[in-house]
Amino acid sequence: MNDLIRHRLETPRHATEWLEAGPADGRLMIFLDGLPGFSIIWRRQLDELAAAGWRCVAPDMRGYGGSSAPLTVAAYALAEMLSRCSCRARGPIRVDLLRCRASS
Known part of the structure; x- marks a missing residue:
């Protein structure tokens, strides 16, 4: 079992907490x-x-856990939440999106 490390980032607009595991x-x-x-x-x-060698990050989503809870319903719109997910890199970034559905 890997150690899970909890992180927190606060800005004037929002606070986010996340768990991280795996090699840097x-x-x-x-x-x-x-x-x-x-x-x-x-x-x-x-x-x-x-x-298996992945660096894994799982944030507390808005309004849950250690992440802040905005008061307006509009702040929870998918487009708004995705607009806040950004990263900076020194080279090309490859993004693979996986969709998982629960079996009934």
């Missing part, structure tokens, strides 16, 4: 839940994929 030089995998939720729901996936 591993390929980055970010777990964004389709329904707002807590980062800890990804615990098993974080452990397994970090053990």
Whole structure:
């Protein structure tokens, strides 16, 4: 089992907490839940994929856990939340989107 490290970033607009596991030089995998939720729901996936060499990050979504809870409903729109997900890199970035559906 990998150690999960909790981080927190605060700006004047918003606070976000997230869990991270895996090697710092591993390929980055970010777990964004389709329904707002807590980062800890990804615990098993974080452990397994970090053990396989991935650098895994799972944020507490807006309004949950240690992340701040905006008062307006509009702040929870998908476009608004995705506009806040950004990264800076020194080279090309490859993004693979995975969609998982629960079986009935």
